[in-house]
Amino acid sequence: MSVLDPTARRVPPLGGFNVTVLTIELRRLLRNRRTIIFTLIMPVLLYLIIGSNASYANDREGSGNVSAYILISMAAYGAVLAATSGGAMVANERALGWSRQLRLTPLSPVAYILTKALVSLLLGLASVLAVNVVGVINGKAEMPTHVWIAAGLIAWLGSIVFSAFGLFMGYLLPSENVMQVLGPVLAGLAALGGLWFPIEPGTVLGHISACTPIYGLAYLARWPLYGGAPHLVWVLNLLFWLVVFVGGAAWRMSKDTARV
Amino acid sequence: MTTSAPEHLGSGGDAGTLAAVSLTGVTKDFGAVHAVRGIDLTIRPGEVVAFLGPNGAGKTTTIDMILGLSAPTTGEVRVLGLEPREAIARGLVSAVMQTGGLLKDLTVRETVEYTASLFADTRPVEEVLANAGITGIADRLVQKCSGGEQQRLRFAMALLSDPALLLLDEPTTGMDVEGRRAFWSSIRTDAERGRTVLFATHYLEEADQYADRIVLVSHGRIVADGTGSEIKALASGRTVRATLAAADTEALAALAGVDGVEVRGDSVLVHTKDSDAVARYLLNETDARDLEITAKGLEEAFINLTGDHAEGGDQ
Structure with missing residues (x-):
């Protein structure tokens, strides 16, 4: 073998961000049975159980029917679960010392977070697609095609708030099974945010609901079903929690890299 | 500084070439705790150096600073003339820790591929697997591997980038006599090509047998620095x-x-x-x-x- 020449060494482009890592991360995620059940199968089952009965299919709601309303809600719920699990993978990786191992490679913290965010968004997309594809095949939900597409896109892209939430919690709770804690928390937040059942605006519960993190995403995702202008409070809610969770994740991460 | 003078016993001077590791007046405090109290150390390329000291002597803290995992409170750390993070980004430095650092739900090959993809230049994955003797278990999940197999995987990952400096934390803990001999003979071969090896240990015997030079640390300072026989002469x-x-x-x-x-x-x-x-x-x-x-x-x-x-x- 040749003699080592330190001066010939290069730095990888993009801080080490690359497709190989993304592919392996996705494969790893799909290998995890618990992740698949909670993020892909459960929202689909919830839609089939709650949303696709005959009376909901006959009741009109906005430009579609109640089944469509529930389909959008379950797609949003799936996206939230998927994005959170994707982000929360850092908890597991920190607990196992993998984050420290990665700090001994050229991978930059920004590239690492970007990879995690992309993986969680891809899982969120898979979850939204699963609910929607089953909804189309099942045939109970009715809404105009553009509503179908817009609602799916909003549910998916809005879930980036929960990628940040997952990352924040992942850095806050260094445990191998952080989703066991976050799963029930998200179910509660989904109820408060109006994903399980409609919450009357203007009531005490309505005011509380408007302050919780899933509220903005839930109403924005269902907004294409009704049309008109989105309420400012939905957008503000989404942006507020995005700033809180991104800020929290960045704060915990900077603490973490100070001494891994 | 009011440090007691360490016992310099010969080696350690600057031979004119770029030092593999250079610590100048390095201290590290964690709040009121002075983990490292002033270390000056120069390691030449190709040296195999044992960092010997009891637990809590400051070995791990010093190694963390050489790896750029933490910054010194005062003083300067250079690796091959670069900032530690710069040296890491170029794949010049690797470390093998005793435990952890592996994802249980990846296969052995995926772990090596993942790591390899992060560097600008690496040796071929198959070659590294073969050299580490883990080709046969390449498709096994890490969680199904024995402790020894996981340790071989850690070495494979560390050697991927053909590092100029290798840091090892208690490297042969848990190895049998034969494994230990094979391990050190391969470390020696690489050192002859110019790879510098710094290993932390609290076993005097291991340091004496395998290192060119022993740096003895205690209470955050170097208390002796020399060859094994020079250290033994103290005894x-x-x-x-x-x-x-x-x-x-x-x-x-x-x-x-x-x-x-x-x-x-x-x-x-x-x-x-x-x-x-x-x-x-x-x-x-x-x-x-x-x-x-x-x-x-x-x-x-x-x-x-x-x-x-x-x-x-x-x-």
Whole structure:
């Protein structure tokens, strides 16, 4: 073998961000049975159980029917679960010392977070697609095609708030099974945010609901079903929690890299 | 700084080439805890250096700073002339930790591929798997691998980028005699190509057998630095104890062969390679009485050098 020449060494482009890592991360995620059940199968089952009965299919709601309303809600719920699990993978990786191992490679913290965010968004997309594809095949939900597409896109892209939430919690709770804690928390937040059942605006519960993190995403995702202008409070809610969770994740991460 | 002068025993000077590792006046505090209290150290390319000291001596903290995992409170750390993070980004530095650092739900091959993809240049994955002897288990999940197999995987990952500096934390813990011999022979081969190896250990014997040079750390300072035989020479000395009020420690320390002087109440203890000279001085020049001379073992020398009384005395 040749003699080592330190001066010939290069730095990888993009801080080490690359497709190989993304592919392996996705494969790893799909290998995890618990992740698949909670993020892909459960929202689909919830839609089939709650949303696709005959009376909901006959009741009109906005430009579609109640089944469509529930389909959008379950797609949003799936996206939230998927994005959170994707982000929360850092908890597991920190607990196992993998984050420290990665700090001994050229991978930059920004590239690492970007990879995690992309993986969680891809899982969120898979979850939204699963609910929607089953909804189309099942045939109970009715809404105009553009509503179908817009609602799916909003549910998916809005879930980036929960990628940040997952990352924040992942850095806050260094445990191998952080989703066991976050799963029930998200179910509660989904109820408060109006994903399980409609919450009357203007009531005490309505005011509380408007302050919780899933509220903005839930109403924005269902907004294409009704049309008109989105309420400012939905957008503000989404942006507020995005700033809180991104800020929290960045704060915990900077603490973490100070001494891994 | 008020550090007690470490015992420089030869090697450690700058040969003119770029140092593999260079620490200048490095300290590290964690709040009120002074983990590292002033380390100056230069390691030349191709050296195999043992970082020897008891737990809590500051070994891990120092290694973390060389790896750029933490920044020194004061002083400067350079790896091959670069900032530690720069050296890491170029794949010049690798480390093998004793535990952890692996994802359980990846296969062995995925782990190596993942790691390889993060570097600008690496050796081929298949070659690295073969050299580490883990081709046969490449498709096995990491969680199904034995401790020994996981350790081989860690080495495979560390050697992917063909690092110029390799840091090892207690590298042969858990290895059998045969595995240990094979491990060190491969480390030696790489060192001849110019790879520098710094390994932390708290076993004097391992340091003595496998390192070109032993750096002994205690309480965040280097207390001795030399070849194995030079360190062992410290152990060949004796301890002279005598009852003597108000001993002139400076005069004692200035005697030829004296490694250290301690005062414990009315007793003075002198660690020396020439016990006759110390005894002669104490009996002829001072009021010392009850003089005793005892031989030191290797372990005792280690304890003497790393124990509390080796402190410089600023706390």
